[in-house]
Amino acid sequence: MAKKKKGGNTVQLVWRMAQPIAESLGLEIWDVRFVKEGAEWYLRIFIDKPEGIDIEDCEAMSRAVDGPLDELDAIDQSYCLEVCSPGLERELIRPEHFERFEGAPVQVRMIRPLPSGEKELSGILGGFQDGVVTLIREGEEPLQFPKKDTVFVKLDDFDDDFGGIE
Numbered sequence: 001m002a003k004k005k006k007g008g009n010t011v012q013l014v015w016r017m018a019q020p021i022a023e024s025l026g027l028e029i030w031d032v033r034f035v036k037e038g039a040e041w042y043l044r045i046f047i048d049k050p051e052g053i054d055i056e057d058c059e060a061m062s063r064a065v066d067g068p069l070d071e072l073d074a075i076d077q078s079y080c081l082e083v084c085s086p087g088l089e090r091e092l093i094r095p096e097h098f099e100r101f102e103g104a105p106v107q108v109r110m111i112r113p114l115p116s117g118e119k120e121l122s123g124i125l126g127g128f129q130d131g132v133v134t135l136i137r138e139g140e141e142p143l144q145f146p147k148k149d150t151v152f153v154k155l156d157d158f159d160d161d162f163g164g165i166e
Contacts, residue, residue: 010034010043010074010075011032011033011034013072013074014032014034014043014045014069014072014074015029015032017065017068017069017072018032018045018061018065018068021061021064021065021068022047022061024064025057025060025061025064026049027047027048027049027053027057027061028047028048028049029045029046029047030046030047030048030086030090030097031044031045031046031086031091031093031094032044032045032046033046034075034079040079040080041075041077041078041079041080042079042080042081042082043069043075043079043080043081043082044082044083044084045061045065045081045082045083045084046084046085046086047061047083047084047085048085048086052085053084053085058083058084058085059083061083062081062083065081065083066081069081088155089107089154089155089156090154090155091152091153091154092106092125092153092154092155095128098125098127098128098133098153099128101125101155102125102126102127102128103124103125104124104125104155104156105122105123105124105125105155105156106122106123106124106125106135106153106154106155106156107120107121107122107152107153107154107155107156108120108121108122108123108133108135108150108152108153108154109121109150109151109152110145110149110150110151111149111150111151112149114143114145121135121137121143122137122156123135123136123137123138123143124136124137125153126142128147131146131147131148132144132145132146132147133145133146133147133150133153
């Protein structure tokens with residue numbers, strides 16, 4: 001695992017370095033992940049913008065962060081840099097993601113089944129407060145559960161603009 005440098009962990013350091021670069025390119029950082037898959041390490045920077053991301057955006061961001069990443073020297077081992085879109089069925093991770101997409105259809109996978117036996121859920125994102133997700137399902141009472149008890153919360157069949165559901 002990468003050794004922690006002063007000022008935060010690898011993801012936080014990369015996020016702080018990449019954010020102004022993304023903004024200068026008209027982009028937003030959606031997420032940053034530093035993960036090991038098999039024997040390889042991957043630094044993934046997920047970017048977004050209102051009209052959607054294309055390969056040129058990913059290439060521009062990749063080129064723009066390459067030098068600053070080397071200067072930052074936050075990662076001790078070799079890794080592969082990937083700059084990509086979070087996708088239409090993007091995972092909601094940060095509080096601002098939940099706020100932006102309140103009212104949108106979502107899919108949820110729980111770590112453990114709920115008392116009802118359900119592990120896979122879908123419904124409308126009713127809110128997110130203090131780490132608790134509210135899911136609205138037709139004909140049922142709103143369901144609340146801690147985000148930390150989920151494998152993921154993702155947008156489901158998202159077919160709207162970047163700004164959220166009207």
